[in-house]
Amino acid sequence: GENVEQHPSTLSVQEGDSAVIKCTYSDSASNYFPWYKQELGKGPQLIIDIRSNVGEKKDQRIAVTLNKTAKHFSLHITETQPEDSAVYFCAASRNYQLIWGAGTKLIIKP
Amino acid sequence: GAGVSQSPSNKVTEKGKDVELRCDPISGHTALYWYRQSLGQGLEFLIYFQGNSAPDKSGLPSDRFSAERTGGSVSTLTIQRTQQEDSAVYLCASSFQGAGETQYFGPGTRLLVL
Numbered sequence: 644g645e646n647v648e649q650h651p652s653t654l655s656v657q658e659g660d661s662a663v664i665k666c667t668y669s670d671s672a673s674n675y676f677p678w679y680k681q682e683l684g685k686g687p688q689l690i691i692d693i694r695s696n697v698g699e700k701k702d703q704r705i706a707v708t709l710n711k712t713a714k715h716f717s718l719h720i721t722e723t724q725p726e727d728s729a730v731y732f733c734a735a736s737r738n739y740q741l742i743w744g745a746g747t748k749l750i751i752k753p
Numbered sequence: 754g755a756g757v758s759q760s761p762s763n764k765v766t767e768k769g770k771d772v773e774l775r776c777d778p779i780s781g782h783t784a785l786y787w788y789r790q791s792l793g794q795g796l797e798f799l800i801y802f803q804g805n806s807a808p809d810k811s812g813l814p815s816d817r818f819s820a821e822r823t824g825g826s827v828s829t830l831t832i833q834r835t836q837q838e839d840s841a842v843y844l845c846a847s848s849f850q851g852a853g854e855t856q857y858f859g860p861g862t863r864l865l866v867l
Contacts, residue, residue, distance in 0.1 A: 686858030739851035
């Protein structure tokens with residue numbers, strides 16, 4: 644079955660710098676790759692997603708890239724702000740069942 | 754509009770007791786998911802409901818866990834004879850349909866088994 648690995652587990656960046664979180668997946672049939680942000684005490688919230696027919700997608704300061712050949716995808720956050728501090732999860736699926744990465748705790752230093 | 758709601762927000766119970774967790778999905782969403790999240794961990798899939806189809810129960814960890822969805826809307830996750838290892842946050846999500854659709858999560862129920 645599908646397996647998703649996410650790195651790093653913790654990422655600390657200076658406010659205003661960029662942050663990059665990387666995920667790899669094992670099932671070449673996976674075709675949907677969402678990223679979720681989870682703040683303390685809340686449920687995860689979708690921030691951006693990408694499908695296998697697209698290589699890159701941007702939404703303001705957030706971008707996701709997908710390399711199907713290498714089976715990895717990445718989240719890029721530019722000009723980080725204090726409110727970006729949270730845990731970020733990647734996931735992959737080829738049907739209704741999302742397989743989740745273990746999460747990355749992003750810390751924005753003032 | 755209203756999002757996914759879950760109740761109770763917190764539940765403390767004694768080992769061996771049964772608990773029921775409730776999820777109200779977004780109106781009109783046909784798909785509903787239950788996940789379990791242990792402290793500092795990712796999400797573990799438990800069960801999936803889609804319309805009138807038979808649910809996918811492949812993620813339920815033991816026969817002490819069960820779930821139902823009445824009238825295609827509200828869902829209840831029941832844990833019988835709770836154990837300390839059941840302590841976790843139980844998250845419910847719904848989506849308009851199923852595959853490839855955005856899942857909208859509730860705030861979760863924090864279960865502590867003493």
